[in-house]
Amino acid sequence: MKSSVSRSVAAGVLLVGVALIVWTAVDEPDDGLGVTEAANAPTTTPQAEPIEASPTTAAVEATTLETATTTTSAPVPTTTTEAPEPIPALGTALTLSKLDGWLNTDATSLEEIRADNEITVVQFWTFGCRNCKKTLDALAQLHADFRNRGVEVVGVHSPEFGYEANVDNIIEAAAELGVVWPIALDTTKYNFHVWQEGPTGYWPRVYVIDSDNQIRFDRRGDGTHTYRELYATVERLLAEDST
Amino acid sequence: METIFDTLTEGIGVITWACTLTALVPGLALVLVARRARLTVALYYIAGAAFLAWAQAAGHWWVAARGTAVLIAGFVAAGTYAAAWRAPGHSSPLATGAGLVGGALAGWLWRPCVGELLGDILNDASTAGPRTLGLMFIYMVGVLLPLLLIATAPYAVPAVGRVLDRLPFAIAGAAVGAIYAVALAIGQYDDLIGELYRISAGY
Numbered sequence: 001m002k003s004s005v006s007r008s009v010a011a012g013v014l015l016v017g018v019a020l021i022v023w024t025a026v027d028e029p030d031d032g033l034g035v036t037e038a039a040n041a042p043t044t045t046p047q048a049e050p051i052e053a054s055p056t057t058a059a060v061e062a063t064t065l066e067t068a069t070t071t072t073s074a075p076v077p078t079t080t081t082e083a084p085e086p087i088p089a090l091g092t093a094l095t096l097s098k099l100d101g102w103l104n105t106d107a108t109s110l111e112e113i114r115a116d117n118e119i120t121v122v123q124f125w126t127f128g129c130r131n132c133k134k135t136l137d138a139l140a141q142l143h144a145d146f147r148n149r150g151v152e153v154v155g156v157h158s159p160e161f162g163y164e165a166n167v168d169n170i171i172e173a174a175a176e177l178g179v180v181w182p183i184a185l186d187t188t189k190y191n192f193h194v195w196q197e198g199p200t201g202y203w204p205r206v207y208v209i210d211s212d213n214q215i216r217f218d219r220r221g222d223g224t225h226t227y228r229e230l231y232a233t234v235e236r237l238l239a240e241d242s243t
Numbered sequence: 244m245e246t247i248f249d250t251l252t253e254g255i256g257v258i259t260w261a262c263t264l265t266a267l268v269p270g271l272a273l274v275l276v277a278r279r280a281r282l283t284v285a286l287y288y289i290a291g292a293a294f295l296a297w298a299q300a301a302g303h304w305w306v307a308a309r310g311t312a313v314l315i316a317g318f319v320a321a322g323t324y325a326a327a328w329r330a331p332g333h334s335s336p337l338a339t340g341a342g343l344v345g346g347a348l349a350g351w352l353w354r355p356c357v358g359e360l361l362g363d364i365l366n367d368a369s370t371a372g373p374r375t376l377g378l379m380f381i382y383m384v385g386v387l388l389p390l391l392l393i394a395t396a397p398y399a400v401p402a403v404g405r406v407l408d409r410l411p412f413a414i415a416g417a418a419v420g421a422i423y424a425v426a427l428a429i430g431q432y433d434d435l436i437g438e439l440y441r442i443s444a445g446y
Binding site: 128129130131132134160161162163164193198199200201202203204205219220221222223224225226 | 260261262299300302304305306307308351353354355356357358359360361362363365366433434436437438
């Protein structure tokens with residue numbers, strides 16, 4: 001009796017497990033190792049246009065919903081009564097050191113990039129990481145929308161595996177994925193470990209650094225809502241700087 | 244409930260990803276080695292991995308996987324395979340210990356590619372402890388589901404059990420475990436997994 005019950009339970013677990021794996025595999029579109037939709041997303045959004053003129057993206061939704069500083073062309077109901085809480089500083093940003101070089105820029109240090117911009121978005125990524133690839137359309141949008149407004153994106157490429165450390169592979173992947181913003185080559189993962197407190201680091205992880213070199217945003221993961229928040233944070237910091 | 248299910252399926256969705264293999268491969272080998280206690284080892288492995296991964300994100304574990312710590316980890320890993328091999332049954336402390344310590348090692352060494360829900364768990368780990376620990380366990384059940392399937396298969400289909408009980412399977416698990424322990428001790432584990440992934444991906 002006991003044996004038949006445990007056998008039935010085990011069979012149930014087995015069936016449910018297999019069904020879940022099959023269902024998840026079918027449900028999730030495989031972005032493979034090549035180009036994702038994100039990579040193919042246009043990165044030539046006109047800079048001077050209002051945000052509403054951009055393609056409909058999560059970032060735009062976030063801007064519409066969460067910031068009071070969007071450059072709207074249509075009337076917006078003025079129901080806001082309280083100013084949003086200031087974005088707290090989470091600590092002083094570190095520099096990027098012991099790099100193997102830079103791609104997509106003439107700059108040779110993070111300081112040079114910061115000197116030319118009000119806000120710097122720093123993302124730790126590696127081209128083999130699928131979750132990192134999922135964030136690239138949001139970053140491309142951010143880069144396109146803000147690059148002429150004092151915002152620069154820096155991708156710190158910290159390879160997890162050996163093949164991701166090969167510079168030729170990085171250049172090829174960056175071109176395929178449409179990564180046109182500066183890439184810092186953190187081949188030894190020195191910065192990956194120094195920036196990310198604690199015994200381990202994560203891909204992707206994104207920071208926003210303001211003009212005072214303070215970290216104002218720090219999130220792990222590829223969440224759509226995370227990159228909406230990122231976009232909104234950049235908008236708010238730009239507004240903060242302009243007042 | 245929806246969050247739990249979504250977390251589970253996000254975990255299942257990354258089973259074959261390179262970032263996951265660092266935790267999954269040693270676990271599969273350990274379950275194969277533990278011929279008389281597969282289910283106990285699998286369950287405790289998942290629990291250990293979830294706890295350590297969560298503890299790191301929450302700031303409760305500060306030992307970095309570098310230098311001497313990794314060398315020691317190699318020896319500890321070898322010990323878990325020896326314990327799993329010798330475990331006489333499900334209630335044996337050897338089975339519990341092998342699973343728990345083996346899982347904790349995996350959770351410690353695991354550097355995940357972070358998806359949406361895992362990102363939320365990690366971001367909130369230091370401020371919402373119990374909830375994020377529970378969700379991390381659910382996520383790990385998804386990631387390490389193949390362990391559970393292998394461990395439960397013999398109960399559901401006795402013929403599978405008879406196949407898995409054959410010595411070559413246990414020896415194969417032990418061989419993978421030995422490679423894992425040595426690669427860990429000499430600091431080459433990430434590169435080994437990366438090379439396997441590179442070959443399978445055709446890079």
